[in-house]
Amino acid sequence: MNVGILGTGMVGRAHAAKLAVSGHEVKIGTRDVARKLAETEADPMGNRPFSVWQKDHPGVKLVPFGEAAAHGEVVINALHGQAAVEALKKIAPGLDGKILIDIANPLDFSKGMPPSLFVCNTDSLGEQIQRALPATKVVKTLNTITAHLQVDPGRLAGGDHHAFVSGNDAAAKARVIELLKAWYSWTNIIDLGDISTARGAEMVLILWTQLWGAAKTPFFNFKIVR
Amino acid sequence: MNVGILGTGMVGRAHAAKLAVSGHEVKIGTRDVARKLAETEADPMGNRPFSVWQKDHPGVKLVPFGEAAAHGEVVINALHGQAAVEALKKIAPGLDGKILIDIANPLDFSKGMPPSLFVCNTDSLGEQIQRALPATKVVKTLNTITAHLQVDPGRLAGGDHHAFVSGNDAAAKARVIELLKAWYSWTNIIDLGDISTARGAEMVLILWTQLWGAAKTPFFNFKIVR
Numbered sequence: 001m002n003v004g005i006l007g008t009g010m011v012g013r014a015h016a017a018k019l020a021v022s023g024h025e026v027k028i029g030t031r032d033v034a035r036k037l038a039e040t041e042a043d044p045m046g047n048r049p050f051s052v053w054q055k056d057h058p059g060v061k062l063v064p065f066g067e068a069a070a071h072g073e074v075v076i077n078a079l080h081g082q083a084a085v086e087a088l089k090k091i092a093p094g095l096d097g098k099i100l101i102d103i104a105n106p107l108d109f110s111k112g113m114p115p116s117l118f119v120c121n122t123d124s125l126g127e128q129i130q131r132a133l134p135a136t137k138v139v140k141t142l143n144t145i146t147a148h149l150q151v152d153p154g155r156l157a158g159g160d161h162h163a164f165v166s167g168n169d170a171a172a173k174a175r176v177i178e179l180l181k182a183w184y185s186w187t188n189i190i191d192l193g194d195i196s197t198a199r200g201a202e203m204v205l206i207l208w209t210q211l212w213g214a215a216k217t218p219f220f221n222f223k224i225v226r
Numbered sequence: 227m228n229v230g231i232l233g234t235g236m237v238g239r240a241h242a243a244k245l246a247v248s249g250h251e252v253k254i255g256t257r258d259v260a261r262k263l264a265e266t267e268a269d270p271m272g273n274r275p276f277s278v279w280q281k282d283h284p285g286v287k288l289v290p291f292g293e294a295a296a297h298g299e300v301v302i303n304a305l306h307g308q309a310a311v312e313a314l315k316k317i318a319p320g321l322d323g324k325i326l327i328d329i330a331n332p333l334d335f336s337k338g339m340p341p342s343l344f345v346c347n348t349d350s351l352g353e354q355i356q357r358a359l360p361a362t363k364v365v366k367t368l369n370t371i372t373a374h375l376q377v378d379p380g381r382l383a384g385g386d387h388h389a390f391v392s393g394n395d396a397a398a399k400a401r402v403i404e405l406l407k408a409w410y411s412w413t414n415i416i417d418l419g420d421i422s423t424a425r426g427a428e429m430v431l432i433l434w435t436q437l438w439g440a441a442k443t444p445f446f447n448f449k450i451v452r
Contacts, residue, residue, distance in 0.1 A: 114422075120429070121342050161451040164433075192436045196340075200433030203346070207390075207426030210418045215452060223449040225387040226441060 004029060004072025006065055006087070008036060008050050009043070010147045011103055012078035013057075018151040019183060020059035027061045029068025031087070036062060069094035074101060074179065081106040081125050082118060085132050096135040099172045101179075102126055102198075103142045103150070105205050114209050117202065126166060126198025137172035140198040141165045141180065141189075144208060146218035151184050153221075161221035162188045166197040190224060230255060230298025232291055232313070234262060234276050235269065236373045237329055238304035239283075244377040245409060246285035253287045255294025257313070262288060295320035300327060300405065307332040307351050308344060311358050322361040325398045327405075328352055328424075329368045329376070331431050340435050343428065352392060352424025363398035366424040367391045367406065367415075370434060372444035377410050379447075387447035388414045392423040416450060 003019050005012045005028045012028055020026045030036040030050075039049045047053070054060060069075050069091045079087055081104045088095070106125040108118040119125055126140040142150040142163055153159040163186055167173045173191060180186040192200060204222070212218050229245050231238045231254045238254055246252045256262040256276075265275045273279070280286060295301050295317045305313055307330045314321070332351040334344040345351055352366040368376040368389055379385040389412055393399045399417060406412040418426060430448070438444050 116347050121346055121432070157451045161449075190437065190440055192433075192440055197436045200430075200436045203429040204426075204433045206347070207418075207430045210423045210426045211416070211450060214416055214418055215450075217452070220450055220452040223387075223451045224437060224441075224446055225383045225449045226443070226446040 001025070002071050002073045003027075004068035004070070004075040005078055006068055006075065007078035007080070007104075008062070009078065009080065010045060010047055011150065012076070013047070013053060014147040014151050015076055015078060016060045017057050020057060022183065025071070026059065027063045027068045027071040029063055029065040031065060033062055033064060066091045066094055069098075072098065074099045074175075076100075077102045077104050077129070079104050082108070084125065085128050088129060089132050092133050092136070095133055097137075099137045099139060099175060100129070100133065101142075101176055102129055102138050102140045104129075105143050106202055107205060114206070114213075117205065120199065120203050122199075124196070124198040124202050126195050126202065130168065130195045137167065137169040138195055139165055139167035139169075139172055139176040140195065140201055141176060144201055144204055145221050149219065149221060153184060153186050156219060156221060157223075159185065159187050161223040162190055164190050164192050164197075164201050166192045166195055166201055168194050188223075227251070228297050228299045229253075230294035230296070230301040231304055232294055232301065233304035233306070233330075234288070235304065235306065236271060236273055237376065238302070239273070239279060240373040240377050241302055241304060242286045243283050246283055248409065251297070252285065253289045253294045253297040255289055255291040257291060259288055259290060292317045292320055295324075298324065300325045300401075302326075303328045303330050303355070305330050308334070310351065311354050314355060315358050318359050318362070321359055323363075325363045325365060325401060326355070326359065327368075327402055328355055328364050328366045330355075331369050332428055333431060340432070340439075343431065346425065346429050348425075350422070350424040350428050352421050352428065356394065356421045363393065363395040364421055365391055365393035365395075365398050365402040366421065366427055367402060370427055370430055371447050375445065375447060379410060379412050382445060382447060383449075385411065385413050387449040388416055390416050390418050390427050392418045392421055392427055394420050414449075
């Protein structure tokens with residue numbers, strides 16, 4: 001199927017690579033294609049320049065945000081949290097009626113480490129995005145998990161850990177759950193409720209960051225033991 | 227050993243009952259002993275009146291907050307989050323030099339369900355308590371777990387799930403980890419770092435509340451799968 005991905009960082013690349021290898025038509029969106037391709041240095045997170053990465057992933061087409069949104073039957077938001085709402089507003093018509101899988105986190109690194117959240121508690125980034133795109137079906141998911149595990153949960157404990165989904169549209173959530181199973185072999189997915197439950201899924205990132213520090217690796221995940 | 231417990235709600239009672247049965251000298255503190263014993267109705271959380279509960283737990287002595295603090299070699303804070311800092315300030319001298327195991331959560335139910343937090347993100351209740359009691363060694367723990375599992379983790383999946391500890395004093399944290407093992411047979415305890423890491427452990431309560439709603443039971447816990 002046609003999938004649009006917004007954001008060329010670690011999360012966007014992980015999804016693009018996995019979906020392209022699986023035979024999907026993937027377009028990955030960036031603000032300025034020429035500028036992105038001209039980058040020659042690793043980004044602040046240590047990711048290789050996009051042009052270098054793309055040589056290993058020839059099936060992934062780099063396009064402007066609007067083209068990626070228009071291309072996707074389903075669109076994945078893998079933008080940096082702080083840039084997400086403004087970038088999405090600019091391409092809102094291309095997302096009308098579509099499912100937007102929102103993986104972004106409202107992390108604020110402006111005061112250094114550890115990060116805090118720029119929205120939480122009585123609001124969330126997921127809700128901000130849903131309000132900015134009222135005609136789009138926003139489903140928050142996978143934001144609690146490191147990028148490579150998002151697309152390959154079986155790499156950890158045979159997949160015996162959990163993903164969460166939050167969203168207002170029941171059919172859209174059911175479709176996203178179906179896609180997570182089909183695309184990435186997710187087996188354990190908990191429906192938290194409407195998009196306001198993105199608050200909980202985003203607020204857990206502070207504990208996630210601390211656990212990363214304690215474990216010295218991002219290769220872990222939460223399992224809800226019942 | 228002598229243990230002081232502050233707060234007569236579900237959490238305080240769970241710890242008091244378990245420790246008394248194990249042969250510890252337990253005093254449980256309340257603001258006004260006569261008033262607490264005069265209660266004849268279940269509290270808003272559905273807990274039986276204290277006097278009824280106490281008949282099943284004759285080893286637990288009900289005393290004023292200050293007496294419970296003075297009694298305890300180690301003291302457990304099981305107060306409602308919103309009352310905790312003010313109540314603790316009043317008995318601060320009795321806690322000087324002691325370990326305070328802080329289980330309270332900054333939950334705000336004043337706007338109904340779901341709750342929000344009255345402090346989070348760039349501060350936490352654990353930090354507020356540590357600032358209010360600078361001569362006390364505050365160790366945040368168990369606040370992410372329902373009361374009966376706090377004191378009996380083996381009731382769920384043989385204890386294969388996690389507790390967290392946060393605190394500034396390394397020796398106090400090590401002592402609390404030792405006590406959690408000895409008192410309640412906890413086996414999986416992750417040290418998150420200094421008391422500022424209480425932010426993450428408290429912010430996870432929003433997801434915890436959502437999971438309670440989704441699972442229709444509080445008998446679950448987080449396992450960190452690595």
